[in-house]
Amino acid sequence: MRKTLAWIMGAGSFLGLASSTLANGWNMPAGVTDVSREIYSLHMTIFWICVVIGIVVFGVMFYSLFRYRRSRGAKSANFHENTSVEVVWTAVPLLILVGMALPATATLKRMYDASEADLDVMVTGQQWRWHYEYLGENVSFTSSLSTPRSQINGEEEKGENYLLDVDQPLVLPVGRKVRFLMTSDDVIHSWWVPDLAVKQDSIPGFVNENWVRIEEPGIYRGQCAELCGKDHAFMPVVVRALEGDEFDSWLAERRKEAEAEASGVDREWSMDELMERGEQVYGAICATCHQPDGSGAEPTFPALAGNEALLNDRDRHIDVVLNGVSGTPMAAFRSNLNPVELAAVITYERNAWGNESGDVVQPSEIQALLEQ
Amino acid sequence: MWEVIKSVLAAFFGVQKERQRQHDFQHGKPGAFIAVGIVMAAVLVMLVAAVAIMAAR
Numbered sequence: 001m002r003k004t005l006a007w008i009m010g011a012g013s014f015l016g017l018a019s020s021t022l023a024n025g026w027n028m029p030a031g032v033t034d035v036s037r038e039i040y041s042l043h044m045t046i047f048w049i050c051v052v053i054g055i056v057v058f059g060v061m062f063y064s065l066f067r068y069r070r071s072r073g074a075k076s077a078n079f080h081e082n083t084s085v086e087v088v089w090t091a092v093p094l095l096i097l098v099g100m101a102l103p104a105t106a107t108l109k110r111m112y113d114a115s116e117a118d119l120d121v122m123v124t125g126q127q128w129r130w131h132y133e134y135l136g137e138n139v140s141f142t143s144s145l146s147t148p149r150s151q152i153n154g155e156e157e158k159g160e161n162y163l164l165d166v167d168q169p170l171v172l173p174v175g176r177k178v179r180f181l182m183t184s185d186d187v188i189h190s191w192w193v194p195d196l197a198v199k200q201d202s203i204p205g206f207v208n209e210n211w212v213r214i215e216e217p218g219i220y221r222g223q224c225a226e227l228c229g230k231d232h233a234f235m236p237v238v239v240r241a242l243e244g245d246e247f248d249s250w251l252a253e254r255r256k257e258a259e260a261e262a263s264g265v266d267r268e269w270s271m272d273e274l275m276e277r278g279e280q281v282y283g284a285i286c287a288t289c290h291q292p293d294g295s296g297a298e299p300t301f302p303a304l305a306g307n308e309a310l311l312n313d314r315d316r317h318i319d320v321v322l323n324g325v326s327g328t329p330m331a332a333f334r335s336n337l338n339p340v341e342l343a344a345v346i347t348y349e350r351n352a353w354g355n356e357s358g359d360v361v362q363p364s365e366i367q368a369l370l371e372q
Numbered sequence: 373m374w375e376v377i378k379s380v381l382a383a384f385f386g387v388q389k390e391r392q393r394q395h396d397f398q399h400g401k402p403g404a405f406i407a408v409g410i411v412m413a414a415v416l417v418m419l420v421a422a423v424a425i426m427a428a429r
Contacts, residue, residue: 080390081390083387083388083389083390086387087385087387090385090386090387105427109427109428
């Protein structure tokens with residue numbers, strides 16, 4: 001009687017510990033899509049199967065160790081083989097594994113079926129930010145970390161979404177099938193949002209597919225899940241899911257902005273306009289390596305403030321920003337930024353932090369270079 | 373022949389009776405087991421492929 005009670009208490013406290021661990025947010029999230037909930041329930045089913053197997057196997061083992069110990073006169077059995085026992089311990093795990101594989105395979109099949117999507121989004125990993133392009137909509141933008149440097153450097157208290165905030169989140173509609181086409185410009189990244197149950201490698205030279213149908217509006221956060229260099233921890237993913245009509249008006253708004261930006265290429269920009277725009281672009285794109293004050297991090301990331309070579313050679317400066325420098329971490333930005341952004345950031349670099357070249361680089365000049 | 377097939381199946385499963393094992397090693401020809409083993413492995417592969425193709429429909 002007492003023994004049975006001890007067994008029940010032991011098993012009970014184990015289960016209690018397991019459930020409290022799950023309730024305390026250590027477990028994976030159930031997420032906000034059909035597929036993510038399916039994955040979650042698979043995960044839990046398999047978890048409890050493992051718990052039961054663990055209790056049975058270790059229970060039998062510890063019971064046998066204790067009950068048949070030598071000090072109580074137990075004698076070891078001396079037989080070589082028992083075919084029926086062997087058949088049982090081979091067949092039972094086989095059935096358990098097949099039982100787990102059937103629903104898991106069904107879910108995998110659904111996860112891989114990216115056909116008949118309502119919206120295609122090209123996701124491009126770049127060191128160290130994400131670029132999103134709404135295919136066929138003429139809308140694309142780069143999404144960079146927006147956690148302030150002061151929090152990263154420990155000069156300020158860390159916010160709630162420390163390292164999980166971006167300047168421009170990926171906006172997606174609720175209730176529509178969105179297909180992701182994932183690729184990379186440089187090294188292997190991985191686009192991961194736990195609540196959407198999407199974790200897909202983005203690989204240079206390949207296009208991987210994945211899809212999602214979000215059911216609840218909200219903000220969903222994730223990170224790059226493939227070690228990709230110095231700022232791997234500083235390229236979060238933020239998805240903002242909107243109701244269908246809200247999304248449509250957001251997309252229309254962005255399309256209008258893109259058209260306005262395109263027409264901005266032809267007009268003459270003033271120094272102040274370019275400096276203001278350039279500061280934004282610099283902060284979002286360049287500051288991670290060259291530092292917000294242009295001081296760089298020698299020897300890998302040259303200082304831009306007071307850089308004689310940069311100040312004396314305007315053409316070379318433009319060339320470096322457009323085409324990168326091979327053999328160094330300096331990437332080519334000709335396809336990541338539009339002509340206005342490129343002109344603005346180059347103008348900014350030539351006139352900020354005591355750089356007083358007085359040079360103005362016009363978007364039309366960059367446009368001409370890009371078309372060559 | 374049936375004996376050989378039964379032994380190969382037992383090998384696939386991973387469990388064999390000691391008596392049958394003794395018998396195979398005294399009376400069987402190695403070539404027969406190898407040939408049947410290769411054929412049955414091919415059958416297994418085709419079986420798995422068939423299941424996979426059916427599941428993928």
